[in-house]
Amino acid sequence: MLKDTKFHLIALLAVLVLLLAGCQAAATPTEEAATEPPAAETEDVTEAPMTEEPVATEEAAGDIVIALVPKNLGNPYFDTANNGAQEAAAELGIEVQYQGSSTADATEQIQLLNSLIAQEVDGLAISANDADALVPTGQDAMAQGIPVVTWDSAIAPEGRDVHINQATAEGIARVQIEMAHRLADGEGQIAILSATSTAPNQNEWIGFMEEILQEPDYQGLELVDTVYGDDEDEKSYNEALGLMTTYPDLEVIIAPTTVGIAASARAVQDQGRIGEVLVTGLGTPNQMREYVKSGAAPEFALWNPGDLGYLAVYTIYHMVQGDITGAPGDEFDAGKLGNYTILDDGTILLGAPTVFDADNIDDFDF
Template sequence: MFTNGVRLFLLVTTVAVLAACGGAPAAAPTSAPAAPTAAAEAPTAEAPAAAGANYVLVPKNLGNPYFDTANNGAQEAAKELGVTVTYQGPATADATQQIQLLNSLIAQKVNGLAISADDADALVPVGKEAIDSGIPVVTWDSAIAPGGRQVHINQAVSADIAAVQIQMASDLAGGEGQIAILSATSTAPNQNEWIDLMKTELAKPEYAKLELVDTVYGDDDDTKSYSEAQGLFKKYPDLKVIIAPTTVGIAASARAVQDGNLIGKVFVTGLGTPNQMREYVKSGAAPQFALWNPGDLGYLAIYTLDAIHTGKIKGNPGDTFTAGKLGDYTIDPDGVVLLGKPTIFNKDNIDSFDF
């Protein structure tokens, strides 16, 4: 998929945690949610003036620590490349808002778009319009369907992401019992793919004693995700694990477990960042979770976009380019560049990471 020099995150040994009894869930939060990092740009901001190229990093929504970390990596790449990267996105994870923003950016004639899609299919027409207008389109984190983008930067193989989450859930549940999924939006392409693959993973004989009782959606909103987690506690008194494949949902779910005095009875796992999850790992609310480095994802997205814009590559399968500190990459036959494998974080290694 790619050649030497790629910075891979390796899976580390997971921690098995035995379930014990706890109290009833609280009716409302007793601790305030972590304040989101301030967005770098408003969705209606004008394209910046710069000597080099002007690229725009478009997340699913602003105020999300995961995307803010990706922007940090994008800004690092911009500095190395001598270009300007503006960070603009919708206020909420909404495809209609994202399309409106992209139409505005196309009209501004920016030099490239790096997009985490709110809806794979709905964004195809606007992505195609950008490409037809001579604006390269790279997606990252969550892809626009082929036809609406040139290259997708995949954080990891989707099957690996699904497998590691089921593995962690099984470890935390002691190999048996009820589990539930708390996802982002119901239209998020990456979330839906991971959920489908998790269901496939659960069909394996080693997970025969795990029961997926529900899938709910927090819309990548902290308050709604917290409420959905509480709803799962009440609806399924024997629930052992919530899998939240979203950085907003996993933190909200872990906080709900902690606030509800359910540590040791219900465990949370999924995808999160070390800085947001450190407290919950150490408290036992979320003993282990996984992720790639979102900063590297944003960094790689901008290097890929720049390689297309400057003519170093056309964005075709087989094209090879160098992405700064991450090394060399090759676009695979599906038009995808793979960042690497996810890492499992737990109490033994979480303090070694800062993002």
């Protein structure tokens, strides 16, 4: 029995070594930017953080640490946003930490945000996995004086200071209907392949699309179905196959999600139905280049996610510096993107989405 104790001790030591190794590796993953944790024991400054009213306080730019939180890690769309954010960070001389959960799940994201709030970062730029579930966490952060800016996917207004809109929901919906209208030559059956059935972005866009379809210009288009690929490649692919099987006369699939549009285009291509069924929606140029050229998805739209990350960092920077408070009407300068104003509903509009087609797609690389 003595032996058992001994081996438990060995187990213990091994786990200990493992944990220490984990600590050493703490800063290794992914980020080339500043490996120093926000507050090493030596820094006395951070011990007295400006929790009370940091918005009004000026900080030396070098000490500002902003956390950029995507829906999940390992997604090129968010990595592009991070590139833009790092560009802004370099221009401003501040630090941007790119921190995300492993899956796009609210529970995990809240745990992550809590550890960032605990570290007293100077600002949070979040793409929310759940608009409502993150409200209490956002409120906690704001109560501690940490500005909360959401981008890509919003937290409900009471849980954030400012949201950066990639485009108005109506504008995004309209550009997709316009593309579908062009591709279907004015009339025919169309279907929507969305992300998860709970995704707040997609549902808002789909709502607007349905309204826009009521307009006289688009009477020729008939929306026959809306299906959900859960932003999983496999499921989206199968759902696209299902659409083509169920509706033999289908002309256009609109996929307002980067995963869904690529999967749909591939499904069309695999089925040898290029030209009969056309795919459009929101996608990234790198991912869609092949399908634009093959004709499976002749045109699609998107904003530049890099600009989104860039603008988010500038917004928080100005809030931390006390230049703006996040109130409607506040104006600020966002480097290469020019001047922005916070709108009445507490959002900032990035700009109109870009339509990509065979003529311009090679000018973009993200």
